[in-house]
Amino acid sequence: MKFLQTGDLHLGKLFYERSLIPDQKDMLSQIVCEIKNGISSGSPYQALLICGDVYDRSVPPAEAVELFSSFLADLRNTSPNLHILIISGNHDSANRLSYAAEILDYQNIHIRASLEKIQTPIIIEDTAFYMLPFCRSGADDQPLEEKLIKDIAACAFGDDRQAVLLAHLFANGAEKSDSERGVWGTAEQVSKTVFADFTYTALGHLHKCQNVTGNVWYSGSPLAYSFDESSNAKCLLQVELEPGKEPAVTKIPIDPLHKVVRLSGAFVEFYEGDKYSEYKDDYVEISCTDTTIVENPVLLLRPRFANLLSFRQEKAVIEETSSDMTARRNSIFQAKDNIQEHLKLFLSDLYQQEPPQEELGLFQTLLDEKEKDETA
Ligand SMILES: [Mn+2]
Known part of the structure; x- marks a missing residue:
């Protein structure tokens, strides 16, 4: 079994108000290209896994939907036998993402956005793919995902096939980035031990590519979606499974349109x-x-x-607000009620040198006039 893992595409994302559609189009074409390379090298991918957050918002912009639609069409044209497995993430609207899912199943495009079929895997040759879409944890001590994954593992147990789990969650101990939404505290973190019974676990949600433990991998997002990800190399994961052997995981780098x-x-x-x-x-x-x-x-x-x-x-902000502010405060205190002295301090601070006599003179004239008015 050879498959390609990605996720957290966040199609339609705005990056500091900038549309990333051209970047995402370019990135998706690199995925299609990698699938093509597999075919021409004589070792084709059998599946593409997209582990949640296809879109950035529950109501994605029209051009993001168009982009994803043409991506699926390109994949189908390039590789008629490729299985495409998609789960919903916390950014997706489960209902919208699963539009026409029953029909797309016949096209080997498998979209899972509800918990209904989590114990029914997609079987591709010698491998069973269990798909767990993002689910909101209840108020229990144990995250809902932990319980569900244990149930799935119980189903997979006794099956001779290799078992692959797809999920969109925060695995305990994994490293987060600035661009993930709704990743706070530890309440929703899933214990790493629940993945132990799977041949391989393909995770989405965290945007940095990382190996969590054993054969549990986040591919990370294929593009950097925050400046704190600027040092992360972005990639897809090529995974090869062979019974009796350790999974072979290879990073396929993505070359972004803009770094x-x-x-x-x-x-x-x-x-x-x-x-x-x-x-x-x-x-x-x-x-x-x-x-x-x-x-x-x-x-x-x-x-x-x-x-x-x-x-x-x-x-600069810290310097100006700390040392300069203290100095200013002290000088204001020293000037007491002498308004002419206040102006002198203000101008010295503004010009960073002795204020011109002319300005001080003008100000004195105004003060004198004001005083005359008040006493009149
Ligand atoms: Mn995400």
Whole structure:
């Protein structure tokens, strides 16, 4: 048995208000390409597993639905015998995702979005694929998934076939990213021990590719969906199962249309020169190391970085709000009720030098006029 694992496609996602449809289209074409490569190499994939979060929202934008529809059509044209196994994730609407599921089953496109058939596997040759869509845990001590997976394992027990589990959940001890929704605390974390009876477990939900334990793998999302994933290499997982042997898992890298990059440095290095020119088209977050606040940085840098999506200057903000604020507070305290002295301090702070006598003189004139009015 040879299959390809992915999940967390999040079609239709907006990344800092930017549509990722072109990126996702490119990524899906790389999946089709990998399926093609399998055929031309003489060792075709028998199945493609999509472990939840096909869409980013329960009501996905029309172009995301079109994109997924044409992806399925491309796969079917490329590889008429490929089985496509899809479960719903926490971002999907189970009802909408399972549209025409009964009919698509005949096309070997198996969509499972409810708990009805979790104990009925999809059998492909020597392997039984059990599909557990995302389910909301109840208030019990034990997450609902743990109980369901134990039930499934009991079904698989005694069957000679290899058993593969597909699920969309948070396995205890796994590492999370910034782009997953609804991953908090430990209440919904599923114990790793429940996967022990399966030949292989293909998980979705966490966006970093990782081996949780034994033969339990997250493929991770095929694209980076937050800046904290910028250092994660994105991939699909090629899995080969052979009875009596350990599963062979190989990472198939995805080359994104735009990289997601975090850069850090002085403002001037981004504003002038070529140091970062290789990133001019990537999705960029800049962490500015300057100690003074830069005004309108995005406006200034956009001509050089077309996809600058985030600009951070914590260092300047912290410096200005801590040391400078303390200094200001002290000087205000020292100036007491002398309003002319207050202005002098304010202007010195603003210009970072002695204020011009002219401005102070003008202000004094205004003060005198005000006083005259009040006494009149
Ligand atoms: Mn997800």
